[in-house]
Amino acid sequence: MQAQPHVVIVGGGFAGLWATRGLARAPVRITLVDRRNHHLFQPLLYQVATAGMSAPDIAAPLRHILRRQANVEVRLGEVTGIDTDARRVRLADGVALDYDILLLASGATHSYFGHDDWAADAPGLKTLEDALAIRRRVLLAFERAEAAATPAERAAWLEFAVVGGGPTGVELAGTLAEIARHTLRREFRRIDPAQARVRLVEAGPRVLASFPDSLSAKAAAQLQRLGVDVVTGKAVAGIDPHGYTLDAGDGRTERVQARTVLWAAGVAASPLGALLGVERDRAGRVPVADDLSLPGRPEVFVAGDLASVRQPDGRPVPGVAPAAKQMGRHVAAAIRARLAGRTAPAFRYRDFGNLATIGRMAAVVDLRGLKLSGLLAWWFWLVAHVFFLIGFRNRLAVLTNWAWAYWTYQRHARVIFGGSDAQKETARFPGPPP
């Protein structure tokens, strides 16, 4: 048994988990390392951030998912070093894992394009902690507005901005508008939450740039109908605790007093890529050979958001969940082929289409030519996401929650905790601008 090759897989996201499953019947022993105990269904993370779902609705323990796969050992741990010559991965608790084959699939994080000082005032959305921090901030903003001493202060607490018009930014902005206009109705006595302004700021010329022009336009129209102010062609030039500055590129800047700014603009590959000691691209991704292995290091694979892969037509494979799953499955197939003495095949991305949700009954879908928007697209998106959620219980819970939320406009997870103590929060929020 010990003579079986040892496969170490770093990261229990879509790429790592699908690779692990793809090796269920392979003659290997696997160690899956993640610094979280759970697989996270990231496409629905914005629902946790906007209080529509609980954290456990979209996360399942890796051990539980893999309990019946006897050749896997799940290890909670943080990778701090990779020695590709010695074929060894080092963990923060001092343990070293010797591998015969390594898959690095540690994903991506958000990037502030060199403005890391914006992180405190414009939280991004990648982990459950991020989602709960955003939830807390959004819910507290309405509380602060209700308790505000001056109209200016009140207005600043009712001013929301989402930076970045990609899928995450669009989802967040659309849902924030729904919360303000519908969910909180009748709950406040001094403010009207529907007066809140939700702005979606995109530096490029249109939202959802990865979609065809016509769907971008439809998405913008749907956002506006939900109550979102869509601002395109303006870059954010500064963010501070009291607001942000927009730069139209023509020398004019606009200052907006806003207490809540969310960041959905930039993605950077996981810093673990740097441990491989190879050249990376501008976003920190690791260029790989066509079988997803590291050039010159056939025993090291990179997959998911950390891998830089081009399609035959030269376009990059997008950083979406289906691509990560396909890469994970491909790595498993490549390992199985090699162990059987065959050559690993080349990875080929199968693009089944592109979908983005916007809010209540609003979405856009681009299925290789077939374009949908509005209610039909929303149903398509809903069914696809529930279908792909891991674990039966979660699917059921998610459907129940959604059905309930749909009929009542309510969001069951509107609970502030983790630093929710009013005094602590007061301390975290600065006073009025000087």
Next chain:
Amino acid sequence: MQAQPHVVIVGGGFAGLWATRGLARAPVRITLVDRRNHHLFQPLLYQVATAGMSAPDIAAPLRHILRRQANVEVRLGEVTGIDTDARRVRLADGVALDYDILLLASGATHSYFGHDDWAADAPGLKTLEDALAIRRRVLLAFERAEAAATPAERAAWLEFAVVGGGPTGVELAGTLAEIARHTLRREFRRIDPAQARVRLVEAGPRVLASFPDSLSAKAAAQLQRLGVDVVTGKAVAGIDPHGYTLDAGDGRTERVQARTVLWAAGVAASPLGALLGVERDRAGRVPVADDLSLPGRPEVFVAGDLASVRQPDGRPVPGVAPAAKQMGRHVAAAIRARLAGRTAPAFRYRDFGNLATIGRMAAVVDLRGLKLSGLLAWWFWLVAHVFFLIGFRNRLAVLTNWAWAYWTYQRHARVIFGGSDAQKETARFPGPPP
């Protein structure tokens, strides 16, 4: 409208919320102040701690609960001062609320009997944050055991202790045993979670001391059947990161290496009671007149766990949810009576019985003479708790979760977050004993 008396209610627990609702049609305006945005169904908090439920399953925003009661304003805020002469409550954010009538119902917290240094090593269970901290600790203990380098270290991570044999301690110990024996089955490769030892330590002669002797004995037997070691007649003399010391009172002490100790032993009234400037009892509770007002201050009421109230036979009214609700309702009735020019009636506690759950199909119920235990008691407990949960959605979700958990032994909220980063957690846990 402004001429209506202003009732300030501090605390949105059972007493405060039921008082608020009892004043729905009274000619008053109400400000309900809480430092949390939610009402918490504390009887099920242990389910969040043991990963059976999500935080939002047992918490609902106070604003949402009260959105249709037009005479209430909900205020997120922390009370820092009470001036009973000026009839003014001061909040941490600098705002002062002038009241005509005050209800202080800020509840209780846990107490370490003067050993506050034990708090870091033996967390208690009163808030959602407490529950999530306990959940994290318990789940991480099994992870640490799996990764342990030595048998001694492994054994210490698989040794759990719950201090205090009251209802909370019994629930926690019973559920921990279920997790170890059933929930985690087959998920680990180096440890057998069923080998974990769960000890329930009670200094007094029996568990569930508020129940008749016969039910205490039945509860102990049910605990043992679930896999809990019940230790009575021994007090905890010391707790540190590596374990605890038991003192049998005869000069002999026993040292146990245990990485996870939970505290369910002591309750102390909320520190806000001290702001009233009156004599309090040993547990920090405020003695009140028979209408629950402060002697000499008829416009100030105290209710719930913060109030020290005696029944006609001299026994204290217990610190349980039904008593808090009854007190809240009584204060509302007393206020209505006074406003109508009548004398406020005396509070009379109606004891409908006492129930405690132990674990899967195990509970004890004492209905004024009718004693149940085992499966029947468990069903009784289940129905009562689901019935009393606030909010239809929550009841449905709770029932669904329970039905699912019952059939599968699974606990859907087994997700570690909030300081779940492996490296951070490693830093929080000390190394092996010297």
